[in-house]
Amino acid sequence: MRAALEIRRGISESPVTAGEVVSSAQRLQVAAPVSAILVGEQTYRTTREVIDYSEAAPTAAKAGAGAILAWQALAALPRRGVDLVREPRTPLVGRKRELELLVSTLTRAIEERSPQFVTLVGVPGIGKSRLVFELSKRFDQEREQITWRQGRCLSYGDGVSFWALGEIVKAQAGILESDRPDQAEEKLRTAVAALPLTMDEATWVEREIWPLIGSSGERSPEERSEERFAAWRCFLEAMAERKPLVLALEDLHWADDGLLDFLEELADRLRDAPLLVLCAARPEFLERRPAWGGGKTNVLTIALAPLSEDETGQLLEAVLEQRELEAEVREALVARAAGNPLYAEQFARVLEEIGAVQQLPETVQGIIAARIDGLPLADKAVLQDAAVIGKVFWPGAVEAIGDIPNREVRGRLVSLERKEFVQQARRSSVAGEPEYSFRHILLRDVAYAQIPRAARGERHRRAAGWIQSPGRPDDHAEVLAHHYLKALDYTRATEQGDSALAEHARLALRAAGQRALALASYAAAARFYSSALELWPESDAARVSLLVEAGRARHAADGTGIDLLEQAFQQLAADRDLEAAAEVGVDIARRFWLSGDRDRAYEYIDRALALTDDRRDSRSRAYALVERAAYHMNASDNAQASRLAAEALPLTDAPGMDDVRIRALDVLGSSRTFTGNVAGIDDSKQAIALARERNSFSRLIVAELNLHCQLYFLGQLDAATDALTAARQDVERHGTADQRNWLRIAEAHQAILHGRWNAAAEMLEARIAEAEAGLVHYLDPTCHAFTRARETKDPQITAPALALCATVLLTQGRRKQASTLTSEVLACGHVQVAALLELHGAVTPIEFAWLVRDLGREAELLTALESAPPTPWLQAACAIAEHDSAGSLDLVAKIRAPSVDAYARLRAAEEAARSGSHDVAKELLAPALQFFRRVRAARHLAIADGLLAEGT
Template sequence: MERKLATVLFVDLVSSTNLVAASDPEVVRRRVQRYFDDVASCIMTHGGIVEKFAGDAVMAAFGVPLAHEDDAERAVRAAIAIHDKVAELGLEIRIGVESGEVVADASDSTFATGEAVNLAARLQQAAPTGGILIGPAAQRLTRGLIEAEEFGALDLRGWNDPVTAYRVLGTCGGGRPLGNLTARLVGRDEELELLETTFSRTVRHGRASLFTLYGEPGVGKSRLAREFVAGLEGATVLSGRSLPYGEGVTYWPLAEMVKASAGIADDDPSEEARKKLRESCEDEAVADLLALAAGVLEAVEGERSPQEISWAARAWAEQLGQAQPLVLVFEDIHWAEEPLLDLIEHLAAWVKEAPLLLLCLARPELLDVRPTWGGGSVRSTAIELEPLAPADSAELVEALIAERKLPIDVDAVLAKTEGNPLFVEETIRALAEQDGGAERIPDTLQALIAARVDRLPAEQRVVLQRASVIGRIFWPGAIEHLSADLESPAGALEGLLLRDFVLPESRSSITGESAFKFKHVLIREVAYSGLSKAARAEYHARFAAWLSERTGEELLEIRAFHLDQAARLHEELDGKAPAELAEQAAKALARAGDRAMSRESFRTARKLFLRAVELGPTLGRRYSAARAAWRLGDVVALAIEMEHVREAAAGVEPKLEGRALTALADVALIQDADAAEARDLVERALDVLQPGDPARFDALWTRSQVAAWLGDAGGFERWAKEALAVARESGRKDFEAMIVQSLSNSYLLRLELEPAEPLVERALELAHESGSVVGRAAAHHALAWLEHTRGRWPEAETAYVAARELYAEIGLVGQEASMTLHLGRLYVAQDEVERGEKLLREALRTFKGVRDRAHLCEAQRSLAQLLAAQGRLEEAERLALEARETVGNEDKMSISTTKLALGQVRAAQHRDEEAEHLMREAVDGLEAFQMYSPEREALRVLAGFLRDRGREDEAAAYEERLVELLARSAAPIA
């Protein structure tokens, strides 16, 4: 069974019963027989096969069993010829033609089934008398060759949506291209010069540049890139390609580059690979992060965010670029996942200490998923590679013809190829294989490749199709494994090399195995499309088995993809996958999900785990899927899925039950702002989780945050220190840095500077040692708050800006907004009111967008205070009331600070009794919970309110308390 791109033609007589009634039976018989003979003759003359006669109707297929590059055109031309021939008989007919995928026997049988067959029949029935209707696919394939006009959108039986049909008017010339070129470069002097100029500027300025080369398939992007890098001297060039399929391969291009630079083969033992990587990197933390991205380090080694991997890639690129200029070529980034696109833009924006050219090759579809790609950067260049100019196309055609000594009409080739380099090359190759025959030049690259594949010797065609299951790059050992039924797979592969279907690959990711690749990904796609789904399922599963035996877990993500593909195909064909295959796929997908989690590619991990659950819904896999949602911040899915996990794990799997309870506590805190519920849930989690279980860190951390919300400083410190101990036992310096920073902030909240100072220093040390960008940003945040508390505002501003830039660099929007909020307050305190208001509004908008309820109320109240001081009372009141509605019921600090803000608004409105009540409640609340840092502001506001109203003695009492607190920090109030 094979799947083929074919074109189907239906023709039927109009009113044959009237013909019988009006004529002598013998005359009718002879005329009808001539009709059948003429129809069959026209079909066969154009290379089609008469598949069946049914009454007065004839069905023909073009492209079965052997495809031609112009099957659609042949079918329409045959239809025109039939129309003319039958008209000579005085008969009237209707004809319908459509192209599409059909299923046919792998033998010489012409029996075909598929949607194109049904649609061609329906078009024939809808055609006007004497008319030829073609469907949308046939119209696309013959555009420029067949003159047709739109007939209208038809409601056809069996189709849910109207089908646009076209009425054939005649034939015409022309054509249009598809493709890519690996032959001699012509017509690209300007583009090559621009690339060279960009590289020179990059070297001169010593920083990163982004160059994106857009182009349709086959237009010559890769060829131009190869010509460019071949001319470079004194530069390091590394390349990687995004795969058009699979999960868990987010950083595949980066992995190819990193491994190439470190001399790592994919099947190197983990320790050896890790050693090579560490030897090639100056910073061990960078090496470990890159090891996670490249799949060298297992998930148990720890989780890192895409932002941290971007930071590591930046450090790695700067190291290489400081040795000599670096060029990183990212191919096919229209298939890249979001984290890789973020990484490339991160490198472009933040590599400022080394010459780095990021050369990205993409189809225009990239802009469909990333409309802002490269936008906003002054060092970003993008060009679209257009088809060759006529003179350049002629030069290319003449060179290829001269090379092959073929008697081909140059003008005819140019008319058909319209400047697409690969289309030129593939067309001439196809004609060369026919010894320069006059067969019509194909009208699309897909049809051309399908025709070339069908003309291959049987074993070569089989090897090409089985290689297509493996992917763009494949290995002879895998082909041998998939082709035990063939006489000489190696000989067939050699034939494919000679025929230029495949090329040797310079580097193999499997030690001891040479590698080959399809000359173009479209060749692979066409070869794959020819396999039946049953055959695809078989070969995906068999290749996964070979990969497991040959490489173990090194190419786990690829193996998981192939097992999943096999399972999906069985589901489509049979309703479900075989139990053994489903479980194998689920296990591989879950392990690939673990690896993705270790790199915090959470979206990829989420998809992998969800698919693993579909195939084998174990409790552990359900938890993993929910955990990915947890890391993604998808609290809606988290609440539902973790509750199911908790219910299923209760009394059976205490570890999973405890982890689920911790996650649900986070839901209560983040989504519902319900600290009491969060406390109950996390305490239940701690009761279940045993000492020594690393999962206790999350529970202890959450418990400390609950305590902070409740204003329990002692409880916060106790829980945080327990979490710190777990982090140290686990060797997680990034977790340790997070706790140390949080502890320092707790001391600063109470104006205890002496114990806070060494903690801030330690947080900075740990962040550097762990290589955690998040840790570095948090440590700078702690430093900023320390300097702010001291009243050293220039130093505080510097640290806030540094933290804000780090958060922005790694894409943590909420934390960046928090620094924006602090900077806004700092500027307001320094009477830079306009600048401060702008930042406060920016922070408020961001917190609303990310639904950060705790920080949103703080932004609302800070802006309300500023506006009240300026007399802009309408908006100030609205914001102050919104802050009171936003604040959580148990958020002790913000309950007081939002009361203070509303009190200031009421004072400005001369509602003194209400204002005083709110201000006193704010002071009392902050003092009661030892939140002395914000208490200073509340004391100043209340004292000023009382003094302005002549109540000097009462004001003096609060001012005395204020002086006491200021003495602790030796600071003015901000």
Template sequence: MQQYGLSHDETALVGRDRELARLRSLEEKSRAGSLQVALLAGEPGIGKTRLLREIARCARQQGTTVLEGGASDAEGMPPYLPFLEALGQHIRSASTDELRAQAGAMVSVLATILPELSLRLGESVSSYPLPPEQARLRLFEAVGIFLSAIATPRPLLLILDDLHWSDRASLDLLCHVAQHQTNTRLLIVGAYRDGELMQRAAFERALTELARLRLLTPITLAPLTATAVAELASGYLGATVDSAVSRLLVAQSEGNPFLVEELLRGWLESGAIAQEQDGGAFCLVAPHSPLLPPSISNAVRQRLARLAPATVELLRCASIIGRTFDVALLARVTGQDEESAEECLHEAVQARLIHQLPPTAATAPSNFAFSHDTIRQCLYQEVRAVRRLRLHTRIGQELELRLARAHASTSAQQLAELAFHFARSGEVERGATYSQSAAQQALQTYAPAEAMAHQQTALQLLSTDDPRRGPWLLELGAAALLASAWQEAIDAFQCAQEWGRRHGEQHLTGCAALGLGRAYWRQERIAPARLALEQAVAELSAQTTAETVEALVELGSLLILSLHQQEEALTCLERALDLARQLGERRLEAAAGRALGNLLIRSNQIQRGLPLLEQALSLALSLGEALEVSECCACLTMAYGWHGALDRRAQLFPLWLEYARRCHDPYQLRHLYTHLASSYALRSQWAEADEALDRSQSVVEQLASPEPAALLQWTRGLLLAPRGHLSEAEDLIKTALVWYRQHAAQSLAWWLGGLGFVQAIQGKQQEARTCLAELETLVASLPAESMPLAHALCFMAATSAVLADQTWATRLYPRLLPFRGQFHSFLVDRLLGELALLTGETAAAETHLARAEAAARRLSLSFELAMTLGAQSFLVLVRDGPQAIAQARPRLEEAVALSISTGTPTLAQLLQQQWQEWVHPHERAAGRPDRSTRLAYQPLPAGLSAREGQVLRLVAQGKSNRQIAEILVISERTVANHLRNIFNKTGVDNRAAAAVFAIRHGLLD
């Protein structure tokens, strides 16, 4: 009988010329020393793996080193599996001299996930323990350096298949390598099913991050065209197909290459198609269509039906082992000798259901793999549940024997395999033990999500009274916190707490309460968080331990940050610092010192608090405690900002960002980019501010806590307001306030002022005054001279200044005075100057505004400088009378020009409105006049026409061409023509200069 059907790898690659060309172009870029990342997307069977093998073949021909790995959907797989497979190939094939040079000083770190590295080098390596965030960072750095070293003598192609099944740790590692090894001769090509994104949030985030870094080249594989299907069929059959076969093939396969070959194989074996005489084309044997399988699974089942029962049975057992299996293990599990098993598998190889892996140094000659995972899944589902249990038991036992004979330490992959099989076997105790060991191994490589999965399996296998249950529940809760799975953490800690109480384990009960409080706090559930932390302190005070200090630090921080209860917080934190010093725990001393320093700062005891915070930061840096450094930087940036030392604050952001990233915990970044955006905005660096806000958005989307998202919305709204987007700004702030009212009412005083300020700028006087009245009620409960009070008072003062409300100015000035020299979203000295101006205290106003101007110029605060210059121009009018307009106007001109040049048209318009009110105080009492039409009846300088005068005034107010066109009901082209005439007549060449001209000639008076 004539044999047809080349294997998928033997057929020529068809219909993918464009995609292959893009990959080759990326390979050339990578060979030149620029890391590239390409990800192939498409449905199952579309040819992703085939294209990966083709680019690998081409790369090898160019002398490139090729390493291949892939993820698996089998439960219990170890973290970093794609990298383990790829790097494992290199470790087994490279010489020991090469490995020693490439691994360098990072051997001990790499060995945490690649134990075969130390075995190949014949070295016993050890590494001192590190905090989880440090361990993960060092591991990521080590893998990146290792890959870079491998790519030094020859370019490197790293292939990562089935990435949609990747664990979060692998995806984080991929992003880290891509970001930090940009000058490496490395091309990373991965493949994933594009229909899996909705179910794989971690993978979707990785795609977003790679795209944001501008490192990703996405390549989507579309179905083959009719021409390509016919070409594929001809290559597979060795002859062409007639038009009827081609049309049927296209209709049934829908351009899916895997289905094309499956259909052709089925038709050949059933006799539905045959070749014409003399080597002609293949055509349908019968006039009707052959019976065609409706799906890939059905196609696989039809192929299996044509094999000998013994072969199918052997394949079913192999499917229990995994997609890749070796004959030796399969033979022992099924009770056959290797030769017989391999002979039986030969039929499956001929049927293209499995293929033998190349006998390289990386794989044994008897290793096989299923051609497609769908084949393995179909076979696995056919095995009865009872028999699966027996086979998993037998496989696990054989894997144990192998390890015993090898006398080697158990790798993460081996532990995961043992856990996977025993958890599904009748060996419950072994399943639990191996699952817990796999969880601990995953945590050691900072893969908390994978650790959670193993721990949950282990706990399911334990009896309720097993003495290990309580400690294992604590470990599950801790892993869930690291994975930002806070509800899962709450569930685990509650179970641990109940278990501890039932078994009289006071310390374990206290630790569970501590974890519970942390989880609740991260969800912004303040009341249950406080209760849990108070329980933790009570339970852990029986014997002083590190956990006692941690509980006191957490409780004290909660009391001051979320509840503003200074005295209770001070008692907790002073005790925590004292106990930390008694224990001699420098890490705890740093944490307690940071928390106490933060409390003192928030109590306006800046001179006492700053040294404590700086000492805590220095200590944390010396200990290499990334998490504590991040926390210290967060506190210090706020402290120096309030202190008015914004230059020192700006210096801290890079350090904060570096160590927050090292933690590999999105929670540590929850506020960072939002605060960074505000810092940029103070200097009118709007592009950088918007980019930081976008980065913040990508962070908060990963968090279960809604509080960072509310802060981001509030900040985004506040930063939109001065740029002319007042309605959108108000809507964003209102949306954020809805959450604060419902879930964090105790912090509402901190945020409500932003709404009143934006409403005042819009001229919504009644709404703004309503906010002021509510704020007055809210601040009554805040501690005197505290930073939350200062923040609220500053927004109240800013709102009152915009409203020109003398009553509120009189009320607020003495309350804000203790915070002079500070900064709370605004320069306090500038606000004090404006309040003093409204109350007629011109000497005090002059002093405050001079200090504000000096600070604004020194720190390059464009918004504050413009507002201060405007206030100084008004001061001249109040002090010297209307005859001083000429002396006052230059300050106003500078303020308006600065506002327009720095992209804050709303500020320019506000200053001009305020100028009108101070020049015409009788109009201030009657409300702000609309003077846009009055210019038409005034004699205008430089020969400007009435319409040009209207356009010029609107330009000076910061309006865009589009806005001017809408106001005057003319086209934007007409506005542009008017501007050209204005520039020619006035002798200016830009909008800011035109605005200054308008002010100088009294067009806004």
């Protein structure tokens, strides 16, 4: 037997619970749909900030009465974030123009789907948070159409890594600070699944966002912040795609550098999204980032000026509830407030409390201190204990710090809220605990400053103990480290030793470093690790792994730290932990390689391989083999590269080795193709398929761009263009800045080859403008670029630089110098000539072959190319060296590169004209002239015109 239970609820609120209110509630209950709740107008107005409603049809009342307005409760609204100002008790004064500017900017972002970035700048108390609140209030009635999320930057040290962004993500997913990791993970998965993302993107975004709210996770040593930024950008973009999005970030002056970098990248990268990023910062922020938003049309900075004397007077009257002030008192208050709304409010409050303007302190800090001193001792103690936690706090934390019963704490907080020191949040981020915040950070700062220094250490220790108890310790690692370090500092200052506290501090600092490293906040991670190393005993076995983490963080932050990695390598090798030593050795080698020190890179990679000679099936050996193979490939020693990659490939079948396997397939495919083995294309396609399957977008993009290079090397330009087009989608969505730059250069090179020279020039000019401060470009002496390239000892870089420099020198008539540089290319055989194809050099093998002919060194080129792979490029170069112009033109035609074809025809026409075959020259020049005229190649047109004139 089954029974169906139908539930309806009707709620009507009134100060009394009898008579009309009961009757109205009954009628709402009858009208409510099954399993639904209807509420009346009073209940709706009281609860609409925390409950999402839809308007329902009015409900019939009893005879003679009007219809009852009704709303259906849909769900509890998710938290917007934290630190939103509650309904102010005073009207907005003197900020109408700034508010309207914010409203119009948000409207533009929505209507034009154009991301906008606004920074409110002003001194403390000037009204930044109030303006943020007023904007949110203006759009409250449209919350079904707009998502508003808010986060704050914490004032701990140099900022907690990405804390504001983490608060935004937690608010979106409904994650509480007290949630366990499994609860948080499930909520995040649900939130990401609700966004307009593909399954692959959703998996990737969830994985990359998780460190913002939970576990530090595992990160590969070479991962960079941009890879994580791409996922976060994708998440926010999807949020905005679902509904127009406002991100409000308070106290940006305390933000960590990583968050600021992310916001600047967001402003650069986002294009088609209805998004407003609204930041509030103090003036010193612009000293830290003077170029903030500079040169971007979608970035606006609004400096908030002090209120006028009249406006300050209006505000004072509002605070004092229209109480008439004597002219002398009013004048004194207005002068002291100096146009600052917070100052005016605090001066007015203390005037109410002490009643005499002559006794008012001169500064706002003094005013706040006087107000705090006027509190009952119990209220003052609660306020100071709350200040230890920060601007936002919970009664449970205050109870733990001050050892005051929770019920008493809550009662004191009600009193402090009434006196406008603190305010309760609409929704708490800790289950079972109401959440409070100081009404302004200055109130918190003054309350904290009044705590005797000798008493601060114990308070911070207790705060750390409370923070450790709920939720996800990884998420709070940096906050925990702050409290333990403060506790240790204050304890030492009082000359009290505490070895247990020192141990808590070093463990917390290491955990904070791991969290920052997982978020790619390298400078913060380096600071935490440095502090942890200072406290870590030299004899502790765990110190060696701390050295590795610290070394990686420092190197990523500022290029130092290799010395720490070398210490760890030596210690691990001495302890016979050979596999761990080998992995660190590979890590060191990569860092030397990226810095251009090839000799040290080879030294450490060979040491890593030697350590694993007796462990030929180990993970660390596979790691080292693939790294060594990549070095050989980059040095154009492709035969050795393919051998090592093939040796490593079977070792990557083990679980957890997907990333290494993708790289092994990529290196194997590229190196095989560059030896002329077209089977390498299949290897690369396998790498691409596996990377896409595993959502390894960084590896995917590298493999896609390498496939493009291989097809270009083989002379299959149409297929190479298709591969580049496919890569572009992933680069634009998921790529790093380096990958985007690589893509632009590849596309510019494709444009040159296909005769779109103006487009290529625009792409390259844009790239040059971005890199103006650091990159060598065409405005510099070409030979300076060559000097820089030679230092790398990398044929992919040196060969194009040598060939370009030699070409320029010969054009200038400096034949001897051009011949010297050409000798360097020829001395390395086909490796250097083939390398002209690998990084889209400015000089192709066709042009280099004509350069060699101009210098009369054809035989040397033929010798160099004897063992070269049989690609159309290199075969055409051989034909040019053999003076087989017709054969070379046939081979060039197969490549289908109009620019190269036109140049080859021009040079063949020159040869024909010199031999007196002017008709042949004219026939060769006809299609070349069409191309040169279209691209306005003035120098080549002049040469062609001269040849035609000779034949008439």
